Amino acid sequence: MLSKNAKPWIDVYALTGKQKCRMAISIFGTAFLVFFGVGFLIFRPHGIRAVLWLAVDVLVFFAVSFALGEMVRFLRRKLLEWTERMALSASTQSEESADALYFIGKRHRSADGVPQDYEKAAFLFRRAAELGDARAQLELGNLYSEGKGVSQDYALAVVWYRKAAEQGNSWAQYILGDLYEKGNGLSQDYVEAYFWYSLASIKIDPVFAQTSLAGKGPKKHRDDVETHLSPTELTYQQERIRKWSEAHQAKPQ
Amino acid sequence: MPRDYAEAYFWYDLAAAGEQDASDSKQVAKYRDEAASHLTAADLSHAQERVRKWFEEHQAKSQ
Numbered sequence: 001m002l003s004k005n006a007k008p009w010i011d012v013y014a015l016t017g018k019q020k021c022r023m024a025i026s027i028f029g030t031a032f033l034v035f036f037g038v039g040f041l042i043f044r045p046h047g048i049r050a051v052l053w054l055a056v057d058v059l060v061f062f063a064v065s066f067a068l069g070e071m072v073r074f075l076r077r078k079l080l081e082w083t084e085r086m087a088l089s090a091s092t093q094s095e096e097s098a099d100a101l102y103f104i105g106k107r108h109r110s111a112d113g114v115p116q117d118y119e120k121a122a123f124l125f126r127r128a129a130e131l132g133d134a135r136a137q138l139e140l141g142n143l144y145s146e147g148k149g150v151s152q153d154y155a156l157a158v159v160w161y162r163k164a165a166e167q168g169n170s171w172a173q174y175i176l177g178d179l180y181e182k183g184n185g186l187s188q189d190y191v192e193a194y195f196w197y198s199l200a201s202i203k204i205d206p207v208f209a210q211t212s213l214a215g216k217g218p219k220k221h222r223d224d225v226e227t228h229l230s231p232t233e234l235t236y237q238q239e240r241i242r243k244w245s246e247a248h249q250a251k252p253q
Numbered sequence: 254m255p256r257d258y259a260e261a262y263f264w265y266d267l268a269a270a271g272e273q274d275a276s277d278s279k280q281v282a283k284y285r286d287e288a289a290s291h292l293t294a295a296d297l298s299h300a301q302e303r304v305r306k307w308f309e310e311h312q313a314k315s316q
Binding site: 011013170171178203206207208210211212213216 | 275
C-alpha cells in the first residue's frame with residue numbers, strides 16, 4: 001500500500017551512486033536486449049554479420065556523440081582561458097577588459113564552468129577593480145571581509161567598499177553605511193552612516209518595495225541612525241546628499 | 254529535484270531584492286508571483302518570513 005507521502009516517481013537526485021548505477025544498468029540493459037532482439041529478428045535473413053554491423057554502427061554513434069561533447073567542453077574551457085589571457089594582457093587595459101575580468105572572476109568565484117578558485121577570483125577582481133570597475137571593487141571588498149582567496153582584512157575591505165560606493169554602487173553604499181553604524185573596520189560614525197544609508201536608499205528601497213523586504217532596506221536603517229544626529233548635522237548631511245546625487249546624476253552610473 | 258513552489262518563491266524573492274536595477278527586479282518578481290500563485294496563504298507568509306529572517310541573519314554576519 002502506498003503511504004500518503006509516497007511519491008509516484010523515483011527521486012533520482014536522492015539516490016546514492018550505487019543505486020543510480022543499478023538503475024542505469026537495468027534501463028540500458030533492457031533497452032540493449034530489446035534493440036538487438038528486434039534487430040536480430042529483422043536482420044536474420046541478411047545473416048549474422050548484418051546484426052554485428054548494426055552493433056558496430058550503434059557503438060560508433062555513441063562514441064562520436066561522446067567525442068563531440070568532450071570537444072565542446074574543451075573549447076569552452078579554452079575560450080575562457082583565452083579571454084582571460086587577453087583581458088590580462090598589458091596592451092588591452094580598458095573598460096572592456098575590466099568588464100571581462102569581472103565576469104571571469106565571478107565564474108571562478110561561483111564555480112561556473114570551472115572549478116571554484118577564490119584566489120584566482122580575487123586576483124581577477126583586483127585587476128578589474130584597479131581599472132575602476134565598481135562591481136569588482138565590491139566583490140573584492142566582500143572577499144576581504146570574508147577572508148576568501150585573501151587573508152581577512154577589514155581595513156582593506158573598507159578601502160574597496162568605499163571606492164565602489166564613491167562610484168555610485170548602491171550595495172557598496174549600503175554595506176559602508178552598515179560598517180560605519182557598527183564600527184567595523186573603521187571608527188563608529190553615525191553621521192557617515194546616515195550619509196551612505198541615504199544614498200543607498202535611492203536605488204535599493206524601490207527594489208525592496210517589490211519584495212518581502214519592503215520597508216526593511218537602507219531607509220529604515222537611515223531612520224534608525226537619524227536619532228543620533230543633531231539638527232545641524234542633519235541639515236548639513238541632507239545638503240551634502242543633495243549635492244552628491246546631483247553631481248552623480250550627470251553620470252549614467 | 255522535487256518541485257517546491259515555496260522554495261522557488263524564497264529564492265526568487267531574494268533574487269528580486271538583490272537586483273541592482275528596478276526593471277530587472279520587476280522581471281524576477283513576475284516569476285516569483287507565478288510561483289506564489291501555487292501557494293496557500295499560510296505557505297506564502299511562511300516563505301516571506303523566511304526571506305526576512307535570511308536577510309537579517311545575513312546582515313548580522315557582516316558585523
